[in-house]
Amino acid sequence: MTASDKFQTQDVGTARLTYGDQEIELPLLEGSEGERAIDISALRKMTSLVTLDEGFVNTGSTRSAITFLDGEKGILRYRGYPIEELAAHCDFIEVAYLLIHGELPDSEQAAAFRSGIRHHTMIHEDMRSFYNGFPRDAHPMAILSSVVGALSTFYQDSMQVDDPEQVEISIFRLIAKLPTIAAYSYKKSIGQPFMYPNNDLDYCENFLHMMFATPAHEHMIDPDFAEALNLLLIVHADHEQNCSTSTVRMVGSSNANLFASISAGIGALWGPLHGGANEACVSMLEQIAADGGNVKKYVDMAKDKNNSFRLMGFGHRVYKNFDPRAKIIRACCDKLLSKLNIDDPLFDVAQELQEVALKDEYFVERKLYPNVDFYSGVIYRAMGIPVQMFTVLFAIGRLPGWIAHWRELHANPGKRIYRPRQIYTGDTERKVVPIEQR
Ligand code: CMC
Numbered sequence: 001m002t003a004s005d006k007f008q009t010q011d012v013g014t015a016r017l018t019y020g021d022q023e024i025e026l027p028l029l030e031g032s033e034g035e036r037a038i039d040i041s042a043l044r045k046m047t048s049l050v051t052l053d054e055g056f057v058n059t060g061s062t063r064s065a066i067t068f069l070d071g072e073k074g075i076l077r078y079r080g081y082p083i084e085e086l087a088a089h090c091d092f093i094e095v096a097y098l099l100i101h102g103e104l105p106d107s108e109q110a111a112a113f114r115s116g117i118r119h120h121t122m123i124h125e126d127m128r129s130f131y132n133g134f135p136r137d138a139h140p141m142a143i144l145s146s147v148v149g150a151l152s153t154f155y156q157d158s159m160q161v162d163d164p165e166q167v168e169i170s171i172f173r174l175i176a177k178l179p180t181i182a183a184y185s186y187k188k189s190i191g192q193p194f195m196y197p198n199n200d201l202d203y204c205e206n207f208l209h210m211m212f213a214t215p216a217h218e219h220m221i222d223p224d225f226a227e228a229l230n231l232l233l234i235v236h237a238d239h240e241q242n243c244s245t246s247t248v249r250m251v252g253s254s255n256a257n258l259f260a261s262i263s264a265g266i267g268a269l270w271g272p273l274h275g276g277a278n279e280a281c282v283s284m285l286e287q288i289a290a291d292g293g294n295v296k297k298y299v300d301m302a303k304d305k306n307n308s309f310r311l312m313g314f315g316h317r318v319y320k321n322f323d324p325r326a327k328i329i330r331a332c333c334d335k336l337l338s339k340l341n342i343d344d345p346l347f348d349v350a351q352e353l354q355e356v357a358l359k360d361e362y363f364v365e366r367k368l369y370p371n372v373d374f375y376s377g378v379i380y381r382a383m384g385i386p387v388q389m390f391t392v393l394f395a396i397g398r399l400p401g402w403i404a405h406w407r408e409l410h411a412n413p414g415k416r417i418y419r420p421r422q423i424y425t426g427d428t429e430r431k432v433v434p435i436e437q438r
Contacts (some may be wrong), residue, residue, distance in 0.1 A: 007063050007065070007412055007413065007414070008063075009029040009030060009031055009037075009063055010029065010030045011027060011028070011029060012028050012029065012030045012036065013028045014026060014027060014028055015027075015028050015038045017043075017047075019047055019049065022047065024043075024046050024047060026038050026039060026040060026042070026043065027039040031063070032065075033068050033070075037060050044421075050421040050422075050423070052423055056246075060241075061241055061246060061249070061418070062241070062249070062409070062412075063412075064240065064241070064405070064408060065079070065102070065408070066078065066079065066099060066238060066240070066401070066404050066405060066408060067079075067099075067238045067239065067240045067401070068080070068240075069239065069240060069318065071316070071317075071318035071319045071320055071321075072320055072321060073321065074319055074321045074322045074323070074324045074327075075324065076239075076324045076325065078095065078098060078099055078237065078238055079098050079099065079102055079103070081098070081104070083234070083235060083324055083325065083328065084324065084327075084328060086098075086234060087231055087234050087235065087328045090104070090234070091202070091203075091230055091234075092203060092204065092230050092233040092234050092237070092397075093110070093113065093114055093117065093202075093203055094110055095233075095234050095237050095400065096113075096175060096237065096399075096400035097109065097110065097113050099237060099238055099400045099401055099403075099404040100171065100400055100403050100404045100407060116168075116172040117172055117175050117176045117203070118176070118199045119172065119176070120172050120173045120176035120177060121176045121177065121179075121180055121197035121199060121206065122177075122180065122196060122197060123147075123177050123180050123181060123184075124154050126154075127147065127150065127154065128184070128194060130146070130147060130150065131143070131184055131185075131188045131194075134146075134185075134188060136188065136189060136191065137189065138185075138188075138189070139270075139388060140182065140185035140186060140189065140388055140389055140392045141266060141267075141269070141270040141391050141392060141395070142270075143181070143184075143185040143188070144178070144181055144182055144185060144266050144392055144395060145263050145264075145266040145267050145270070146263075147181045147185075148174070148178070148181065148259055148262055148263040148266060149259065149260060149263035151173065151174070151177070151259040152257055152259040152260055155169075155170065155173065155259070158170050158173075159257035159258075159259070160257075161252075161255050161256075161257060161258070161410055162410070167258065167407070167410075170257070170258045170259065171258070171403055174258065174259070174262060174399060174403065175399060175400065175403075178395070178396050178399055179197075179203070179206065179207040179210065179396055180197055180210060182207070182389070182392045182393075182395070182396060183195070183207060183210030183211045184210075185392070186211055186386065186389055187210075187211075189386075189388070192214055193214065193215055194210075195209060195210045195213050195214070195215070196210075197209075197210060201221070202226070203230075204226040204227075204229040204230045204233070205221045205226045207229065207396070208221050208225060208226060208229065209221060211385070211389075212384070224335070224336060224339060225336075225383045227332070228329075228332050228336055228379050228383065229383070229393075231328065231329055231332050232329060232376055232379065232380075232393065232397060233393075233396060233397035234397070235325035235328055235329060235372060235397075236325075236372075236376075236393075236394050236397030236398055237397055237398065237400050237401050238398070238400070238401030238404065238405075239398075239401065242274070243268050243269075243271070243273075243274045244265040244266070244268040244269040244274060244275070244398065244402065245265065245398075245401060245402055245405050246268075247264050247265050247267070247268040248261045248262060248264065248265035248402040248405055248406055249405050249406065249409050249418065250264075250418045251264040251265075252405075252406045252409050252410065253409060253415070253416070253417045253418040254417055254418075258403070258406060261402075261406055262399065262402055262403070262406075265398075265402045266395050269391060269394060269395055269398065270391060275391040275394040275395065275398075276391055277312060277313070277371075277373040278313070278372075278373035278374075278376045278377040278380070278390045278391070278394070279377070279387050279388070279390045279391060280312045280373075281312040281313035281373050281374055281377040282346075282377040282378075282380075282381055282387050282390070283312075283387070284298075284311070284312040284313070285346045285349050285350055285353075285377070285378075286346060288349045288353075289345040289346045289348075289349050293345055293348060293349055293352075295349055295352040295353055295356065298311070298353075299311070299353070299356050299360065302314075302362075303360075303362045311353065311357070311368075312373070312374075313370055313371055313373050313374030313375075313377065314357055314363065314368045314369070314370055314371065314374065315366070315367075315368040315369075315371065316369075316371045319369075319371070320367050321367060321369075322369050323369060323370075323371045323372050325371075325372040326369065326370055326371050326372045326374065326375055329372065329375045329376060329379065330370070330375050332375075332379065333375045333378055333379050333382075336379060336382050336383075337378070337382060340382055342382060344381075346378075346381065347378065347382070350374075350378050353370075354370055354374075357369065357370055376390070376394075377390060380393065
């Protein structure tokens with residue numbers, strides 16, 4: 001497929017819409033995996049009607065050649081490659097290259113990409129002083145979004161969205177610096193000195209080093225932790241037009257620079273309805289463990305239609321058979337827990353819940369399998385990552401996806417600023433009454 005083919009859909013006929021005494025025909029399009037859509041872009045011109053779809057539950061906002069997912073069949077593919085194969089054969093940096101550039105790198109391309117990233121892992125010394133101004137208990141996602149936004153104050157020479165060289169260096173800077181910015185936010189929260197990156201380490205090892213080493217103590221990186229982190233970053237790397245990715249596209253569509261667009265995406269990811277679910281899952285496991293580990297009580301609460309309690313980390317809006325990401329990291333979770341042999345009631349609760357969900361009729365009938373957030377929360381906890389950092393790790397994983405979508409947006413010859421319409425429901429015209437008469 002050539003680059004411009006990737007924006008193409010097939011014309012497969014028309015759909016007819018009857019409106020009043022008018023009948024109009026709208027183009028019917030088909031994507032490369034057989035998904036069909038009605039192209040309504042000319043609808044307003046033809047009928048003066050707009051479409052209404054609150055929450056964009058059935059709106060295709062773009063043609064995209066990056067990620068395909070089929071929730072019914074449990075399929076997730078980046079650039080055509082199944083997530084299972086990528087997880088088995090590639091590391092996160094190769095996957096990042098694939099998402100951003102469209103093809104897996106050969107060894108020369110991979111080496112150049114890694115070296116471009118390594119070159120930029122430190123943050124400007126003046127940027128470190130920002131951290132003095134943040135309160136100690138600031139949420140690391142707030143710090144991440146602020147400091148990423150501030151990159152555009154330091155790199156004013158690389159913000160032209162239509163200059164490929166400037167975009168490329170911004171991509172290297174972002175991928176390289178995000179783990180450093182994130183680890184510093186954790187060090188700040190516990191009052192420890194910041195650790196400079198160590199470029200002899202690979203991407204995941206380096207993050208663990210900056211998180212857990214101190215100048216007084218060299219941290220021995222557990223290779224199983226680095227491997228688990230690598231897997232988690234891969235399975236989070238893209239998920240097509242989700243809330244944060246759509247945010248990055250929305251901001252980018254105004255030609256805002258890459259740093260500003262990614263900073264906005266981090267803000268969107270922070271919300272508990274999006275990236276915050278793994279944090280909510282561990283809080284729930286803690287609550288159950290503190291309540292004596294009475295799993296049955298909470299399962300009954302989740303099944304009780306008069307109770308709004310839900311088991312966090314179970315069920316999925318899109319994946320109705322299984323979450324392919326959860327399947328991949330479940331094996332990693334089992335391996336890590338049995339190796340560490342940690343005596344933590346939270347893990348017993350997690351184990352019991354998993355068994356309930358896989359056997360209990362309520363969960364089986366409704367296809368409520370443990371999702372990616374269930375296992376990622378448990379793995380992060382086992383690695384000693386504090387709960388507040390879970391969404392930050394999601395952001396590090398999702399970054400290549402955001403960048404890929406931002407680049408795709410700009411490469412699209414039909415690119416337009418995102419500007420949805422609305423149906424106004426407020427007051428009709430009225431007269432202003434001067435303040436003394438109100
Ligand atoms: N615990 C108990 N019952 C549940 C749960 C749950 N976690 N999830 C769904 N149900 C029940 C729900 O009550 C309904 O029952 P009934 O048919 O009797 O009315 C049925 O299952 C279908 O649920 P739904 O609300 O129609 O499903 P949905 O697709 O709207 O919601 C969900 C999906 C993920 C929001 C929901 O399953 C949920 O709230 N899960 C817990 C939160 C969570 O783990 N979120 C992370 C999702 S993965 C993150 C990502 O991919 O970005």
